[in-house]
Ligand code: SF4
């Protein structure tokens with residue numbers, strides 16, 4: 001029997017909504033599991049992705065760790081896919097892009113309503129925030145894009161079944177949404 | 180004797196003085212467009228309607244139809260160019276569709292869907308643009324303006340008011356409002372003006388109606404823009 005297709009997934013500056021939407025393929029997951037095996041993803045306990053066929057990236061890039069993870073995925077995945085509005089164009093997190101970073105932090109950790117013990121987190125273990133949130137194609141080469149906030153379960157299904165069948169993936173009009 | 184042009188090999192009659200876009204629309208042939216609206220003087224700014232006429236590229240909305248013209252609209256090259264043009268429009272502004280009231284009803288988005296545009300290709304500008312909410316009934320979100328000048332033309336040609344203009348060039352180009360403060364609230368635009376309703380994107384919005392029609396039940400959630408445009412724009416020509 002041929003080896004299973006290895007798929008890794010991660011969420012960078014995203015809300016995990018795209019992962020939730022992927023789970024909405026419901027019982028089709030069983031069918032997928034026959035040919036697919038998950039590498040790093042929220043359902044495995046793997047910290048670093050190893051050699052994979054497909055990497056699904058949710059979320060844009062907002063901090064140094066996101067850059068690192070994205071580069072690791074690019075290095076290890078044959079096909080890298082931008083999943084959802086944030087990965088494709090920065091999405092709603094990028095709405096902070098014309099607000100000064102210091103102002104953003106102050107609003108969240110100092111001046112925000114209900115903040116107690118106000119201080120801006122500065123632990124050396126925390127990844128540094130970038131000045132702006134970026135879509136992932138600005139950092140590494142991306143092979144496919146699945147738009148949507150989130151892309152529907154049918155988008156994931158159509159894309160993956162096309163790819164697994166060796167077809168060039170195509171989304172029909174009804175499946176292309178930016179919202 | 181009636182005069183004809185051909186578009187993608189199809190013979191199309193036209194009357195003297197018509198543009199290629201007008202002849203095409205009347206014949207039920209859709210050429211993608213954003214700054215063109217049959218009710219207003221053509222402006223030729225978005226370049227989305229670029230077609231090849233006898234081997235040279237020009238904008239169908241401004242180019243006059245002439246007997247015997249060979250027009251190509253649906254070649255792979257032109258479709259690729261149109262996708263790149265649309266991607267440029269997206270990265271030049273700040274288009275976050277999930278947070279936009281116009282989503283599903285937006286012509287920019289619908290053209291992008293029609294062109295099967297799945298990504299924005301270019302690095303994003305993330306330009307600093309303002310929101311003007313000074314008017315009691317109308318809102319301008321400059322993040323979404325594509326400088327089609329339809330509001331400029333509508334205010335001048337239909338409302339007789341001259342509320343809008345485009346100022347500056349290139350990256351500094353912006354939509355300005357004709358009032359002492361530059362704010363919409365101090366201009367003489369009224370919520371019933373054509374200019375308040377013509378915007379193809381979510382740049383000019385009427386307040387307090389945002390989500391009356393739920394997302395998912397809006398125009399382009401169900402119909403492609405070629406169908407919608409031909410339905411609406413052929414009426415204007417009595418076609
Ligand atoms: S104006 Fe259109 S393209 Fe721009 S954000 Fe709104 S729906 Fe999206």
Ligand code: SF4
Nearest residue numbers: 324325327328330378
């Ligand atoms: S505000 Fe709307 S109608 Fe006016 S130029 Fe911008 S996109 Fe066009």
Ligand code: FES
Nearest residue numbers: 212223225226240
């Ligand atoms: S529609 Fe012709 S240039 Fe915009």
